[in-house]
Amino acid sequence: MARALTSDFAPIGLPAKGVLIVFCNPDLKFGPATVRLLRPTLDLIRRAAAADRFAGKSGSALDIVAPAGLKVSRLIVLGVGKPEDAKTEAKTDTKTNAKPRDFVRLGGVAMGRVPGRESEVAIVAETGSGPMTPDEAADLALGAMLRAYAFERYKTKTKEGEERAKSVALTVGTARPADARKAWRTRQPVADGVVIARDLVNEPPNVLSPVEFARRASALRKAGVGIEILDERAMKRLGMHALLGVGQGSERESRIVIMRWNGGRRSQPPIAFIGKGVCFDAGGISIKPAAGMEDMKGDMAGAACVVGLMHALAGRKAKVNAVGAIGLVENMPDGNAQRPGDIVTSMSGQTVEIINTDAEGRLVLADVLWHVAKKFKPRAMIDLATLTGAIIVALGQEYAGLFANDDELAARLSAAGETTGEKVWRMPLAPEYDKLIDSKFADMKNTGGRYGGAITAAQFLQRFVGKTPWAHLDIAGTGMGSPSTDINRSWGSGFGVRLLDRLVADNYEA
Numbered sequence: 001m002a003r004a005l006t007s008d009f010a011p012i013g014l015p016a017k018g019v020l021i022v023f024c025n026p027d028l029k030f031g032p033a034t035v036r037l038l039r040p041t042l043d044l045i046r047r048a049a050a051a052d053r054f055a056g057k058s059g060s061a062l063d064i065v066a067p068a069g070l071k072v073s074r075l076i077v078l079g080v081g082k083p084e085d086a087k088t089e090a091k092t093d094t095k096t097n098a099k100p101r102d103f104v105r106l107g108g109v110a111m112g113r114v115p116g117r118e119s120e121v122a123i124v125a126e127t128g129s130g131p132m133t134p135d136e137a138a139d140l141a142l143g144a145m146l147r148a149y150a151f152e153r154y155k156t157k158t159k160e161g162e163e164r165a166k167s168v169a170l171t172v173g174t175a176r177p178a179d180a181r182k183a184w185r186t187r188q189p190v191a192d193g194v195v196i197a198r199d200l201v202n203e204p205p206n207v208l209s210p211v212e213f214a215r216r217a218s219a220l221r222k223a224g225v226g227i228e229i230l231d232e233r234a235m236k237r238l239g240m241h242a243l244l245g246v247g248q249g250s251e252r253e254s255r256i257v258i259m260r261w262n263g264g265r266r267s268q269p270p271i272a273f274i275g276k277g278v279c280f281d282a283g284g285i286s287i288k289p290a291a292g293m294e295d296m297k298g299d300m301a302g303a304a305c306v307v308g309l310m311h312a313l314a315g316r317k318a319k320v321n322a323v324g325a326i327g328l329v330e331n332m333p334d335g336n337a338q339r340p341g342d343i344v345t346s347m348s349g350q351t352v353e354i355i356n357t358d359a360e361g362r363l364v365l366a367d368v369l370w371h372v373a374k375k376f377k378p379r380a381m382i383d384l385a386t387l388t389g390a391i392i393v394a395l396g397q398e399y400a401g402l403f404a405n406d407d408e409l410a411a412r413l414s415a416a417g418e419t420t421g422e423k424v425w426r427m428p429l430a431p432e433y434d435k436l437i438d439s440k441f442a443d444m445k446n447t448g449g450r451y452g453g454a455i456t457a458a459q460f461l462q463r464f465v466g467k468t469p470w471a472h473l474d475i476a477g478t479g480m481g482s483p484s485t486d487i488n489r490s491w492g493s494g495f496g497v498r499l500l501d502r503l504v505a506d507n508y509e510a
């Protein structure tokens with residue numbers, strides 16, 4: 001579980017304790033409200049800046065402990081560079097200001113300067129160029145919240161000097177607190193959704209079984225999300241033997257959870273999100289090597305994202321009908337496990353020859369995609385999966401792989417990626433790749449050979465979506481084992497929650 005994080009907005013004023021963070025442009029250029037606020041200590045700041053050669057360059061900071069004239073324990077002056085820097089960094093060609101992701105990032109940078117033991121943080125939402133808009137102030141808070149996240153549930157000891165606050169309360173100072181609070185109302189559920197996703201990904205696999213995952217997803221009921229859980233009996237009745245075959249080597253039962261948020265017009269078909277939820281991927285009989293196998297607790301990052309996203313959509317009362325569906329299994333070797341050479345019949349009726357039991361994610365998704373397409377006839381269907389090591393070889397950990405049978409959907413996802421900073425890069429689908437998964441004995445096989453592994457995996461999924469506009473995000477590189485960024489220090493990044501929330505907000509709301 002993450003430590004408790006709260007965020008509020010208040011008129012700009014001097015806090016009585018904790019850490020105070022202000023922004024400045026080069027040459028110690030503060031905004032007018034900041035100048036007024038810091039008056040008792042401006043001289044001290046000037047001397048400290050001169051002594052430290054602090055010029056207000058982007059990302060640089062002046063850290064003053066127990067500043068005379070203020071009551072706070074620490075004053076941090078954070079440089080934001082020249083006003084136009086933000087724009088060039090965002091690579092925006094419009095005349096508008098910086099993108100939301102820049103303020104989110106700035107909030108992360110600010111929170112990153114706060115020592116872990118501090119539980120109260122105040123940030124003034126103003127730069128040398130003037131006050132931030134309510135949206136910008138709320139984005140700032142979002143970034144700070146995401147940066148403050150830490151998964152510490154299983155830490156019972158702290159090393160000396162590394163004490164950490166159990167909770168962090170952030171106050172953003174702004175001239176328009178009421179408007180900023182309103183802007184925050186659409187962001188808080190998104191921040192919480194990211195936290196939900198990160199917690200799920202970080203949780204160990206002994207604790208987070210498919211049944212336990214389903215139980216935690218059911219908590220969305222409180223937010224007004226309809227929950228339906230399919231157990232193995234229900235899946236058998238539906239003929240989901242591709243998914244069931246993966247789970248059959250585990251002592252733990254498989255589950256599918258279907259989440260529904262109906263915030264749109266009754267007649268509007270839903271947009272559907274499908275997540276791979278392999279709670280632990282040992283590889284099955286085609287067992288993985290020992291080194292790094294512990295990371296395969298994160299093989300449910302797609303499912304975690306869908307849960308976090310549904311929380312976000314419901315929490316901000318998105319005017320959209322949305323379905324979330326997650327396939328929860330554990331892929332284990334066992335006397336009863338599925339074998340290479342087995343042929344299973346998927347819910348669609350198509351048969352699959354199992355070549356490698358470690359290519360299990362596509363088998364799980366095949367039945368969930370088919371079920372969702374048939375049952376809900378969605379206007380679009382997007383799946384997220386830590387599907388292949390090959391996508392990490394291709395794109396590293398910066399971009400998720402994007403595959404789509406629909407150019408408009410792909411373009412919308414790319415745009416949402418640019419706005420949020422959760423970036424996606426489109427990869428090809430083509431009949432020549434599809435051929436590679438034809439099987440001698442069945443309709444298809446579950447691997448396509450050494451080359452283009454992320455693509456043949458996507459081709460496999462495409463055989464289960466029919467004509468539904470569909471996109472697949474391979475998040476093996478971005479959803480887990482994530483490199484540290486300004487807004488994420490967590491192993492599980494929660495990748496996809498902000499991306500898809502933005503996709504919905506920009507394209508699918510009434």
Ligand code: BES
Nearest residue numbers: 299356358359386387388389390447476
């Ligand atoms: N869950 C893995 C993919 C993965 C690898 C995710 C590394 C995150 C980090 C997936 O189930 C898998 O094992 N894929 C195989 C497919 C192969 C057997 C065709 C892979 O990528 O090696």
Ligand code: MN
Nearest residue numbers: 281358359360
């Ligand atoms: Mn696998």
Ligand code: ZN
Nearest residue numbers: 278281299361
């Ligand atoms: Zn897997």
